[in-house]
Amino acid sequence: SLLSPPQALSENKARRAPTAADVIRFARLSWHEVRFFVNSAFAIRAAVLVTVFVVYFLFRKWLTVNMTLLNNRHLENPIAFSKGTTRLLSTLYLHAYYVRLLVYPYVLTFDYSYDCIPLVRSLSDPRNALTIASYVGLALTLYVALRHRRSSPYGATLLVALAFFLCPFVPLANLFVSVGTMVAERLLYMPSLGFTLLLALLLADTWRVLREQTLLRVAAHRRRRRGGGGG
Numbered sequence: 001s002l003l004s005p006p007q008a009l010s011e012n013k014a015r016r017a018p019t020a021a022d023v024i025r026f027a028r029l030s031w032h033e034v035r036f037f038v039n040s041a042f043a044i045r046a047a048v049l050v051t052v053f054v055v056y057f058l059f060r061k062w063l064t065v066n067m068t069l070l071n072n073r074h075l076e077n078p079i080a081f082s083k084g085t086t087r088l089l090s091t092l093y094l095h096a097y098y099v100r101l102l103v104y105p106y107v108l109t110f111d112y113s114y115d116c117i118p119l120v121r122s123l124s125d126p127r128n129a130l131t132i133a134s135y136v137g138l139a140l141t142l143y144v145a146l147r148h149r150r151s152s153p154y155g156a157t158l159l160v161a162l163a164f165f166l167c168p169f170v171p172l173a174n175l176f177v178s179v180g181t182m183v184a185e186r187l188l189y190m191p192s193l194g195f196t197l198l199l200a201l202l203l204a205d206t207w208r209v210l211r212e213q214t215l216l217r218v219a220a221h222r223r224r225r226r227g228g229g230g231g
Helices: 006-011 020-027 031-038 041-072 084-103 128-147 153-172 191-230
Strands: none
Touching (some): 084 191, 128 153, 153 191
């Protein structure tokens, strides 16, 4: 396969698109195997793609921020014009607000401009609790995924789900470049794929635990009945 052990990687000449199973197998590679993988011809192709992406990203940032946003979008994205603690807290709260929309999509609106979401101006703002909860949940999920990446397919799949969520979310997160809107529900289209996968993994793992506990209780009940009948 495309992402089999390193020896097979160097000999594989087949040209095909990677599947989800390939991505999960790659997530389970050891660090030694990852270093071998990076030292292969893949590293050259990856370096070219990363370079093109960075150049395009810088050009787009110059175009959208300097030429458009700072001239025309104060009402649509006031965070781009804030500074210091207000900008940091407001940006982090927007990330938590996006998570809240994924978990509980109510109330929805097509326009978040005109101070629809007021800026977070102090640490005493109660909305910071949602921010802390969201980032703690993300950190715990990432910890579980990395810890069980090699030992269980569940951990590797969880890591892939996080990648599907975070990779398309970072460009719209107002971190590296200010976007032309404060919040836009349409921007969650791609991140929702990773979130849905995370939710499916959570439900599947919950079902597995409940099923195992039920089977253990049934087995224990049968043993007690047999012991009582034998006495």
